[in-house]
Amino acid sequence: MLTDIRLLSHQLAKPRFKSPKELVAWMGAIQAQEYAMAKWAVGTRLKSSSLQAVDDALAKGEILRTHILRPTWHFVVAEDIRWMMQLSGARIRTAFESYARSHKIEITGSDYIRGCNLLEKLLGGNNSLTKQELKDGFCKAGMEVDNFLISHFLIRAETDGLVCSGVDKNRKSTYALLEERVPPVKELHREEALARLATLYFQSHSPATLPDFIWWSGLTATEARHAIALIEGNLLEEKYDSETFYLHTSCDCKARCRKVLHLLPSYDEYLISYKDRTTVMQREHHPKAFNTFGIFYPVIQYNGRIVGNWKKDSKKKAPVVETSFFDEASNIPEDLLKKAIDYYCSFHTKK
Structure with a gap:
């Protein structure tokens, strides 16, 4: 049945992984705007885990929290953050800039350059600061920002690959410089990135449809179709209630899950x-x-x-x-x- 395969794909039945990093790497991205709940989303999919284990993975920078894919928070592993941001950063930035304009929030080009320089100064040396601490730092430097403006500024800095999540302070999330937090990795060409994103989604979310993938990834319909075509050799097509579902070939299509x-x-x-x-x-x-x-x-x-x-x-x-x-x-x-x-x-x- 569809739900049996999906439970296995999501690691909600017969979980395969022990570490938070392994699990997030398998899922590709885990929605994480409610921080504490997102940590539990990781924990409930592992063979055995604890909040401390998830916090440790976040503190080490194995898992990062940032705005990616759709314009909302997600957990991703450090190795994936750059190529995923290259795929989705411009789209996220456009969405938030539209929201900002509708609320009369604007960052001029010169203000953004000045703010980026401030971020590099405040966060340099592997420093992790909360949004409030960054806001205070901006104001102290003579750059007045309110909560809406600093939030918009930080999202733009995320999508430009300047900042990502840092080490928590008293259970509160922080920001850090991406270049200091994540070692450089080999860049993926756009087609490689599209194929990789489709693989991550369908291995961990099968069975799923094209509209499902479009929704999750934030890609356009054309991009999503192309991504699926790039990995078609690793996908099976099945009909459920007249809908076409894709299943990654790694799925156990004969699996049955009970008492879950x-x-x-x-x-x-x-x-x-x-x-x-x-x-x-x-x-x-x-x-x-x-x-x-x-x-x-x-x-x-x-x-x-x-x-x-x-x-x-x-x-x-x-x-x-x-x-x-x-x-x-x-x-x-x-x-x-x-x-x-x-x-x-x-x-x-x-x-």
């Missing part, structure tokens, strides 16, 4: 990386998983289907999970639910 239950974070790849989500949940339940403004909620996945919601009780210091189900008569096995909750709690407490 995960507490998936908000914005998890299992849902957000597809244009059509009816393959894993009934349309009538969509508003319980995401709203029309693009907000995605934490959900419960059982045997490939999205069956409910969960949340952490914010009033408790120790992780305490509350759950609810779309269909209270769904007969979710208590032992599987307890195992999933226990793993979530141990992930956040294990050293």
Whole structure:
């Protein structure tokens, strides 16, 4: 079945990897605007892990967090950040500049050059600073910026390959200079990059359609079709409900996955990386998983289907999970639910 293959592709059944870096490298990119939830998205796909292990990978620069692909935050591995940014940077920059103009936010060419020089000065020597610290540094140097302007400035600097994520400070994300954070790697020609992006997506998200790939990658329809054509020898085509799905040849098409239950974070790849989500949940339940403004909620996945919601009780210091189900008569096995909750709690407490 489609969901069985997808569970294996996503490493949500029979996970193959032990380290956060291996997992993110396999997935290609993991949406990460909710920082804490994105770390759990990595942890829930590993054989065994902890928040500390994910934090360590981020601190070492093995995993980076930046605006890439679609104009939102993603985790990527250091080796992939440059060629992915070459593919998507201009498109992301255009999207955010359009947003900035609509909110009367503007950075002149001279201001941008001055700001880049300031960034290099403030972050030089492998320094990691939060957005607030950078804002304070800009203002101290006589370049007045508010929260909107510094955010827009930093996104532009990301897409130009000047900055990326640095070492966290008290669980807060920071910025660092890309050239200091990531050793140089061999550049990919555009066609090599397109083929690589398609390979990463379909190996980790199969089965998926062309519209799914367009949505996830941010590529134009023409670019996405070309990327698929470049790796057509490594893809199979299957029809599900009259739709054409692509499967990477590395997929186990005979796989069957049962007794699989995960507490998936908000914005998890299992849902957000597809244009059509009816393959894993009934349309009538969509508003319980995401709203029309693009907000995605934490959900419960059982045997490939999205069956409910969960949340952490914010009033408790120790992780305490509350759950609810779309269909209270769904007969979710208590032992599987307890195992999933226990793993979530141990992930956040294990050293």
